[in-house]
Amino acid sequence: MADERALATGLSGLTDDALARTFAARAVSPGSTWHDFFDAAGGLLEPTSIDRALTSLPRAALVGLAAGVAAPELPAALLLIDADGTPFAAVTARVEAARSAHPDAFEHRPVPPDPTPAREQDAASAAELAFTTTGALADVLLAAAHLPLARTGSGAVSAVDRRRLVDAGAVETPEELDDLVETARTAGLLAPTEREWQVTAAGEEWLQASTARRWRIVADALAAAAPDGVRARGGILPLDHWHDAYPLRAGWRELSERRARVAVRWGLIAPSGAEPAWTAALRTGRPDAVPVDPPLPAEIDRVYLQADLTAISPGPLAPPLELRLRTMAHRESRAQASTYRFSADSLGGALTEGETAASIREFLSALSLTGIPQPLEYLIQSTASRHGRVRVEWDAAASRTVVTAADRALRDAIAVDQALRPLGLVADGEVALTSRVGRDAVYWALADSRYPVMAVDSTGAAESLHRRTAAGAGAPSPDAAQLYAPLIARLREAEGADTDGAWLVRELEQAVRARAVIEVAVRMPDDTERTFTIEATGLGGGRLRGRDRAADVERTLPVSHILRVATAP
The missing domain is CATH 1.10.3540 (fold of a uncharacterized protein from magnetospirillum magneticum)
Structure with missing residues (x-):
């Protein structure tokens, strides 16, 4: 009980952030029903809570606890020791139980030597x-x-x-x-x-x-x-x-x-x-250590474009260049020397991601050691000419997406495509389809089904859409302070000026639950002090009830007159 009171006092003295870190370190449920800091202290000193904390400790901390001292490796947030650095009695008991079950876990291990340097x-x-x-x-x-x-x-x-x-x-x-x-x-x-x-x-x-x-x-x-x-x-x-x-x-x-x-x-x-x-x-980890990097292959910034619609990189291509090349060509082999192949699909994907025929030519001309071969030039031109035969735009007035195809045959092919059924496309005229799904979702569904699709804005001009969006745009995950804020607020609200009175009531409640025999010091009406040895049986209405062991009678004592409570010898 003394440890519980000391821990409750320590908890109440922590900042809210420190409390949240402690609750997180001890895996306390944010939905805990604790009402005050005494409840919190009692919960943290329960065997299951202590055992859970012990499993998270490194060997050096376990060895220290077994010796009755706080090793530097013991995380302070766990609150397993009192203000003097001594483990709480409940912690010592659980350490002994753990050492009996796993004696090897509490054996000291010397710091090992450094590993052998690599040849x-x-x-x-x-x-x-x-x-x-x-x-x-x-x-x-x-x-x-x-x-x-x-x-x-x-x-x-x-x-x-x-x-x-x-x-x-x-x-x-x-x-x-x-x-x-x-x-x-x-x-x-x-x-x-x-x-x-x-x-x-x-x-x-x-x-x-x-x-x-x-x-x-x-x-x-x-x-x-x-x-x-x-x-x-x-x-x-x-x-x-x-x-x-x-x-x-x-x-x-x-x-x-x-x-x-x-x-x-x-x-x-x-x-x-x-x-x-x-x-x-x-x-x-020395502060003065000079960072050393492994001897990685040198990067290059040029490739060979070949008439068979491939690009040969004789070494590792610089990442920004490779990333852009891979938007317009499929990589066939991955090594220090890699091969990339152009196709109508790969170039169509680049156009879908926002490239144009001119930007593709400009990039490849700067990248190539051999210029742009005629077959590749023809493929770029023919793919670009077909791109945009399907146009997608948002009709704000009707709150719908409109898909317009170059001809009725293409529109009918899209309408019966099973992969596009979730879009709920409905025919509208000879070459148009409509959907209640948003424009961007419709656009990417068509692009993934390999249709030559183009997004257009409200003015009818082509608009580049980019699928890639970095994670983190949504609401961030709550940190420990946010997670435990309601629990901490409830504990703070229950915190009153009369700490001694609150602790006395808690001692009496525990005695009643255990039907314990206790010694109760009571202030009498004449201001004298008298001690009763009673078996606690009930607490309510501001009164403690129990059987007086000496007089063998039932007594009812006003809690406001009780000065101290102790376990009977």
Whole structure:
């Protein structure tokens, strides 16, 4: 009870932000029915709450608690110790129970030595993996920018999108995709919504960066995301020692193995297990350390355009150039030297995304070492001439979208297309269709069905639409302060000036619930003090009821006259 009162006093003295951080760290439900800080203290000292907190602690913190001291690794927000730095009695009891069940979790482990430096061959292999993985993540982000990845209830990418990305050659296995998506989330490049993974504004900026800059952003994010339990000597422990850092945390070993796998993919660890120089500089975290990047292939800014409608890049193409090239050509092979193929569909997609025949020619002329071959020039011209045979505009007066086709045959083909049935298209005249669906949605549905579609504005002029929108435009997820604001407000409202009186009532309530035998010091009418030993049986109407053990009679004592309560010996 003394610990509960001390904790309640400590909680009431915290700021609202600090309270929210504590509740979040202790996984308190925002819908908790706590009425005051005494309830909150009692809830945080319950065995299940303490056990939950212990599972989140690193080994060093557990060793400290078992020794009765607060190790530096013990998060202050958990509030497992009192103001003097001593674990609460309830915490000590749960630590002893945990140590009995898992004695190895409370054994001290010395700080391991630094890993073996990678030899030149190992470092080269790690750099090659870093280059390949950076390209793979770019492919995943490009796919998600074009069409957000569907997300299952567990947070994983849906089976349909897994298959799509594997078949497209963006990733080799579903496991690789999971690792890339988690890495992108850690780096803030992808953000989860309820049903999708969407590219963020930071993700779009990352796609425009050089390969070396892309790698550095991800590597820094992975290092920053390393939990406190794997940090030592001002840096980060070698990855092969992470599995032992959180001995009570369920699933930690699997998570640490995944992090090790991700580190190998990004060239932070060589396949042999040795550590490249760039990782040592990142891992040790010294302020004076000079950042070292892996020796990635040099980027180029020119390609060979060939008469067979392909573009050959003899080396890694600079990302901004490659991103634009891929809007108008399909990549057939991915390597340091890549091949891209132009087709009517690929050029039509570029026109749909806002390019024109002139802008495509201008870009390719500047990019090509060999000029624009005649077959490609003809394909650009013929594709552009067909583009816009279907026009989509919004009729504000009638609140509907109007789809106009170049001829009736094309209109009829659109009207019976099963993929477009959700649009609810209705014939209107010889060459027009109407829909109650918004113009942009109709436009992209037609574009995805490979119709030569063009959007027009209210004046009838062509308008470029861009599908890509960065995640984050909607309402942000509530932070801890917002999440716990109603609960904290209720606790503050119940906070009164008479803390001693409130605590006395709480002690009496607990005694009644337990039918405990207590010693009650009462102030008598003549201002003298008398102590009764009673078995508490009821509390209500401002009075405590119970059986007096000495006189063997029922007594009713005014709570306002009770000075102290103690457990009877």
